Amino acid sequence: MSGADGDPWRRRRDLVRSSILAHLDNDEPGLVDLLAALCRGAAAHLELRGAAVNLMSSKGSEGVVAASDAACKDLVEMQFTSGEGPCHDAFALRRPVLAPDLASAREQRWRGYASLAVEAGVRSVFALPLHVGAAGLGVLDLYGEHPGALDDEQVAIALTFAQVATEILLDGRLTTADGNLDPDLESALDYRSEIFQAQGMLMIVLGIGLAESLSRMRAHAFGHGSPLVDLAHEIISGRVFEEGEI
Amino acid sequence: MIASGPLMDAFVEMADTLVDEFDLIDFLHHLAEHTAAISEASSVGLLLGDHDDRLTFMAATSSSAEHLELYQIQNLEGPCLDCFRIHQPVIVTDLSKAGGRWPAFAPLAVSKGFHSVHAFPLRLRDQVLGALNVFGVEQLPLDDADVRVIQALADVATIALLQERALAAAETLTQQLQGALNSRIMIEQAKGVVAQSNGVPVTEAFEQMRRYARQHHALLSELAVAMVTGELDPKDLRT
Numbered sequence: 001m002s003g004a005d006g007d008p009w010r011r012r013r014d015l016v017r018s019s020i021l022a023h024l025d026n027d028e029p030g031l032v033d034l035l036a037a038l039c040r041g042a043a044a045h046l047e048l049r050g051a052a053v054n055l056m057s058s059k060g061s062e063g064v065v066a067a068s069d070a071a072c073k074d075l076v077e078m079q080f081t082s083g084e085g086p087c088h089d090a091f092a093l094r095r096p097v098l099a100p101d102l103a104s105a106r107e108q109r110w111r112g113y114a115s116l117a118v119e120a121g122v123r124s125v126f127a128l129p130l131h132v133g134a135a136g137l138g139v140l141d142l143y144g145e146h147p148g149a150l151d152d153e154q155v156a157i158a159l160t161f162a163q164v165a166t167e168i169l170l171d172g173r174l175t176t177a178d179g180n181l182d183p184d185l186e187s188a189l190d191y192r193s194e195i196f197q198a199q200g201m202l203m204i205v206l207g208i209g210l211a212e213s214l215s216r217m218r219a220h221a222f223g224h225g226s227p228l229v230d231l232a233h234e235i236i237s238g239r240v241f242e243e244g245e246i
Numbered sequence: 247m248i249a250s251g252p253l254m255d256a257f258v259e260m261a262d263t264l265v266d267e268f269d270l271i272d273f274l275h276h277l278a279e280h281t282a283a284i285s286e287a288s289s290v291g292l293l294l295g296d297h298d299d300r301l302t303f304m305a306a307t308s309s310s311a312e313h314l315e316l317y318q319i320q321n322l323e324g325p326c327l328d329c330f331r332i333h334q335p336v337i338v339t340d341l342s343k344a345g346g347r348w349p350a351f352a353p354l355a356v357s358k359g360f361h362s363v364h365a366f367p368l369r370l371r372d373q374v375l376g377a378l379n380v381f382g383v384e385q386l387p388l389d390d391a392d393v394r395v396i397q398a399l400a401d402v403a404t405i406a407l408l409q410e411r412a413l414a415a416a417e418t419l420t421q422q423l424q425g426a427l428n429s430r431i432m433i434e435q436a437k438g439v440v441a442q443s444n445g446v447p448v449t450e451a452f453e454q455m456r457r458y459a460r461q462h463h464a465l466l467s468e469l470a471v472a473m474v475t476g477e478l479d480p481k482d483l484r485t
Contacts, residue, residue, distance in 0.1 A: 008298045008299055009298035009299075009300055012298065058475070093425070094425065094428050094429075094432075095417075095421050095422075095424050095425035095428065096420065096421050096424055097421075098418065098421065129428075131428055132431060133428060133431030133432040133433075133434065133435045133474075134431075134432040134435055134436070134470065134471050134474040134475070135435070135474075152420070155297065155418075155420050156297040156298065159297050159420075159424070160297075160298075191296070191300070191302045191303070191427070191431070192303075192314075192318060193303060193309065193314055193434045194311065194314070195434075196431050196434035196435045196438065197434050197435070197437050197438040197441070197448050198438060199435055199438060200434070200435040200436060200437060200438020200439040200440075200441075200442065200474065201438040201439070201441060201442040202438075203435075203438070203439065203474075204438075204439055204442040204443055205442060210435060210474055233311075236311075236438075236448065
């Protein structure tokens with residue numbers, strides 16, 4: 001993609017990146033610090049109450065890894081005590097779940113959770129799955145204290161926050177090896193078919209999980225400073241990577 | 247130009263699918279195949295725009311790496327990108343003269359043996375969700391009636407996208423698009439799993455998956471998940 005100002009992808013990526021940096025409170029941020037800054041940045045930019053990243057697997061919730069504040073952490077956990085909620089649904093359906101008014105009569109999906117959340121001062125929830133195809137890592141939950149839908153631009157920004165959160169979870173970082181943020185090496189979750197085909201192949205070759213397969217491909221490509229799609233082509237055309245090599 | 251027999255088959259099959267539960271990606275593949283048969287085109291593909299208006303490959307009559315390149319490049323230039331932006335069909339019957347318009351796309355398409363290319367918008371009210379891309383190895387002239395028929399097929403793709411879960415959940419367009427894009431990724435991942443497990447090329451892996459899904463009345467995306475999670479052994483797909 002070109003770096004033209006008119007490119008909405010580039011513009012939104014830059015916005016999310018600078019928003020994370022503005023909310024970092026640690027000079028050597030680890031994964032949790034980055035995700036907490038992402039939660040605070042998303043809430044601030046979208047003018048919402050707060051946000052949280054909940055890790056999930058096919059077995060269920062693995063716990064809140066980062067949140068903008070303690071109350072938002074509680075709001076996620078509430079979904080798992082009541083056994084229902086947007087976070088559950090977003091993960092299971094692999095698509096965003098948008099609930100602009102929990103107190104609305106039309107909102108019948110999670111009556112138990114909705115009343116608990118409204119009591120805690122939350123009126124809207126937007127749950128965005130952190131997924132790459134069948135590989136599910138978790139959910140980014142955004143909470144608003146007022147009822148109201150996100151407009152198209154806000155949804156697009158929220159999805160960009162979710163994409164960046166997914167990349168942080170896959171890569172364990174937002175930075176390059178020397179600790180500097182390097183926009184040139186930053187690769188979006190590229191939609192090219194070959195990358196996902198190679199991800200499936202490598203998973204079988206190494207006997208690892210689907211998400212880990214992509215993590216390793218990304219680390220290998222970044223480490224060699226080469227495009228991910230080139231590595232994907234190598235894997236598809238039969239280059240065999242042994243354990244330890246990638 | 248338009249073959250009426252295949253058009254009727256397509257109409258009957260697609261109407262039949264849309265009234266029941268169906269798999270979107272599988273449906274779009276069928277739609278691409280029908281469009282190719284009806285228009286006598288050599289290759290047909292479908293692209294969807296994501297929330298950043300980036301065009302993403304969804305389905306095609308051939309998803310060999312060779313052809314994928316033709317769709318990938320259209321994020322930068324090409325008939326689909328133009329069609330996506332101007333909200334109108336783009337008809338080019340002689341690609342060899344389109345080098346000025348698309349300096350990268352036109353020579354690439356010609357080098358793969360194509361001489362004509364058309365793109366039709368996936369329209370929804372004042373928006374365009376993506377484009378249907380029709381390639382011909384010969385110059386494929388289309389008259390007004392042909393354009394209307396192929397545009398109608400593109401409209402069917404839009405309807406399918408909106409219809410997929412309309413009965414199950416009141417979803418916004420963004421939610422439906424995100425679901426569609428993610429389903430497509432799942433199917434690519436499963437193709438890789440099947441290709442590696444069964445020692446076949448990815449195109450053959452996809453055929454194995456489609457055949458199995460058809461025989462067992464399974465949704466392609468659910469089969470893809472079963473492949474990736476190991477719930478089903480990819481070897482069971484070989485017949």
